[in-house]
Amino acid sequence: MGIFNRVNDVIQSNIVAMLDKAEDPEKLLNLMLTDMQDALNECRTTAAALLCEEKIINRQIDTKKTELAAWQTKAEHAIKKGNDDLAKSALLEKQRVSESIVNKQTQLETLQESIAKIKADCERLQQKMTMAKTKQAQLMQRHNVVIARGRISTQLQSDKVAHALSRFDQVEQRVESIEAQIEAYELTDPANTTASQIEALVKNEKIDAELAQLKTSLKTDLKQTA
Numbered sequence: 001m002g003i004f005n006r007v008n009d010v011i012q013s014n015i016v017a018m019l020d021k022a023e024d025p026e027k028l029l030n031l032m033l034t035d036m037q038d039a040l041n042e043c044r045t046t047a048a049a050l051l052c053e054e055k056i057i058n059r060q061i062d063t064k065k066t067e068l069a070a071w072q073t074k075a076e077h078a079i080k081k082g083n084d085d086l087a088k089s090a091l092l093e094k095q096r097v098s099e100s101i102v103n104k105q106t107q108l109e110t111l112q113e114s115i116a117k118i119k120a121d122c123e124r125l126q127q128k129m130t131m132a133k134t135k136q137a138q139l140m141q142r143h144n145v146v147i148a149r150g151r152i153s154t155q156l157q158s159d160k161v162a163h164a165l166s167r168f169d170q171v172e173q174r175v176e177s178i179e180a181q182i183e184a185y186e187l188t189d190p191a192n193t194t195a196s197q198i199e200a201l202v203k204n205e206k207i208d209a210e211l212a213q214l215k216t217s218l219k220t221d222l223k224q225t226a
Contacts, residue, residue: 026139029132036129043122050115057108064101068094 071094078087 026136029136029139033129033132033136036125036132040122040125040129043118043125047115047118047122050111050118054108054111054115057104057111061101061104061108064097064104068097068101071097 071090075087075090075094078084078090
């Protein structure tokens with residue numbers, strides 16, 4: 001059958017080797033997948049037809065076996081009636097049917113071998129397609145990475161990116177200038193000088209002493225009143 005040769009050619013093809021030699025691996029792989037899918041469809045259609053034919057032959061064999069038993073019964077009946085010529089004719093018909101059954105069984109065996117082969121080819125072809133689809137996904141991933149890298153490279157080389165980076169540098173310098181001014185102010189702030197801190201400490205001590213004296217006076221007054 002031509003389908004067997006077609007499927008076998010597809011299965012025997014070395015995908016990796018063909019892609020390595022191709023100028024456009026992605027395009028070649030798409031064509032190969034299309035060819036594989038067509039071959040797989042033919043394979044399945046042929047398998048379905050063969051299975052249908054197998055059922056027909058099995059039914060024919062069953063019918064022949066029923067006919068064989070009928071001629072056997074007729075031959076026995078003729079012998080019982082003493083009609084040997086009629087019994088002989090029945091046995092001849094039985095022999096003819098028996099030979100037909102043998103031919104049908106031989107035909108069935110050949111058909112079943114073809115069915116087994118085409119089923120195996122369908123499975124191998126399906127595995128081949130799975131491998132090809134995996135390779136296709138890898139190629140698509142590599143293609144997307146290349147596009148992304150090219151896009152990033154283009155963006156990095158554009159005037160807009162350079163302008164944005166320049167603006168960022170200006171803002172950063174401005175922030176650093178403001179921070180420096182704040183630090184300088186804090187260093188020169190009178191509230192932060194050593195003398196100012198000592199003066200504030202002395203004032204606090206005087207207030208604490210006055211507060212303690214006031215509390216003592218109030219306690220004394222309370223006792224005298226009591």
